[in-house]
Amino acid sequence: MFLTPSDWNEDSMPISPNQGSSAGGTAVVITGTGLANATAVRFGLNPATITANTATQVDVVSPAGHGSVGVTVATPGGTSNALPFFYIEPPTKTSLSPSSGVTAGGNSVTITGTNLNTASAITFGANAGTITSANAGTVVATVPAGAAGTVPITLTTSGGSTNGLFYTYVAAPTVTDVDPAEGPTAGGTPVTIGGTGLTTTSQVTFDGAPASFSVLSDTELTAVTPAGTAGTADIVVTTTGGSDTLAAGFNYLAGPGI
Template sequence: MTLTGTGLSGATAVRFGSTPAASFTVVSDTQISAVAPAGTGTVQVTVVTPGGTSNGVTFTYVAAPVPSLSSITPNSGATTGGTAVTLTGTGLSGATAVRFGSTPATSFTVVSDTQITAVAPPGTGTVQVTVTTPGGTSNGLSFTYAATPTLISVSPTQGPTAGGNTVTLTGTNFTSASSVTFGATPALSFTVVSSTRIDAVAPPGTAGAVAVTVTTPGGSSTLPSAYFYVSAPLLTAVTPAVGPLAGGNTVTLSGSHLIEATAVRFGSTPAVSFSVVSDAQINAVVPAGVVGPVNVTVTSAGGTSNPVSYTYLAAPVVIAISPTQGPAAGGNTVTLTGTGLGPTTQVLFGGTPTSFTVVSDTHVVVDALSGAPGPVNISVVTPGGTSTPVVYTRVGSPNV
């Protein structure tokens, strides 16, 4: 308290009633600062100098309430200390100490009679936090020191840019984890399975590596470049886009983001085999299928691509030939009738390719080749296979 008056410079005593002040300092001839001793009721404060004793001024002792704590937030922190906590209660305005167990807080600030902010000192285990005021020491609230987490591994180490996949984090001291982040982005959700495992759902991200961080009341642990976002594959073409029902032929898939491919499928059937040539190309061996189109897709850690169409073709069938014979010198045309002739790529006349015209899926007109008199096989080749040969007979010129 501050005493103001005149003739105070030679003060030899300050009394609260008959009790000397706990201490006092003469600031000037007109001011003294003094620390009140313990007391009760209303007393007269006087100053004694060689010139005599001053008049008295009234000072009233008021009973200080015992502080009471109702909550502490957060109620856990790192063993290294430094956690800022907020204490809520009553009768806190005169606080002279905040203790975590028997250790004083690193620092504290009285915000109001109902709130104090304090910085936890280093410690271990669970301790009682108390506040001391002139009215006494409060009840204790539990504060738990948590060990710093250690993130050891992430599995899988890559996933789609769209996120949504589950990633398992392995390490130590994961209990009470408060956040998991991929780069700067929080996980969509996470579950603390045990003190050594967390299952987290990866958020969306951009292609490339990011750090993964686990935060607990004990601190944070970061594994740099622990998770790689992979772009979903994109297909633009399959060449050739048709093939036989038996499969076994090789097709080339073109697109982008193909380098991480883990599967190639024709409909729901996996390719017999595939090889990644580059980020833009995959060569795949087609599996067997049924007549008609199927969607071809590529799957990687980044997801499954858009589909491109591939069509399974039945082998061509030649039902009839007209005419069935002609001059050995050739030069005439022959009409083949059957099914699956539309995609004809070659007609073999006695094993030799000949020119042809596709009229429809059921008719092909071919040019007869010259050759020795006698029967010759004609077959049609399409991406679906080769037809069963039909016989055409070359007839020699008559001799007289």
């Protein structure tokens, strides 16, 4: 039975690297003695491509393969002992959570899939993210800043790269106006709030008190004011892209007293 890469002592092994993608194409250097005029290098039963050869070194490009195999060098003087090489299967991605966030980046996302433990790089569109943890089934990464819109995610491992998942950068909302702009302290006033980037609205508050709301479009939503105290109240609209405040946007009117 062959060993896994973690079991091998790379410092004493005359093969570097000792692992690579199952698709092949890994540049591998084999060192030793009596290697001149190498006629073949095999990874298991599969021949590699020899790119350079001296008496003490053979440079090859690995063929495709699977699992752990023995690497041998054949010369006119015979065939060497076998050195272990481990093929790493390509990654797959099955889900992304969350799949959207602020353009400023900085939030954490989790990617699930298979063969992810050797993840070394991740990009969101053209921008590099930061991998904070990785195991065979999960990668956690920090999203970089990006422009509003949807971008592909590419994840690179020792077994290759994979994409197929997409992340959406959502622009921060703006709140520009409210109509009507006043109502009783008891609440219950239907209002229309205008602005931009309102499609993903998740909360509307009046001085911190949540209001019921409905999104009409990216530039308009309706809400019903909660109860409040007499005076002006800040209106805060929160979306996937962040939040915006219309300072003193609504005026609560005290009822008459006798």
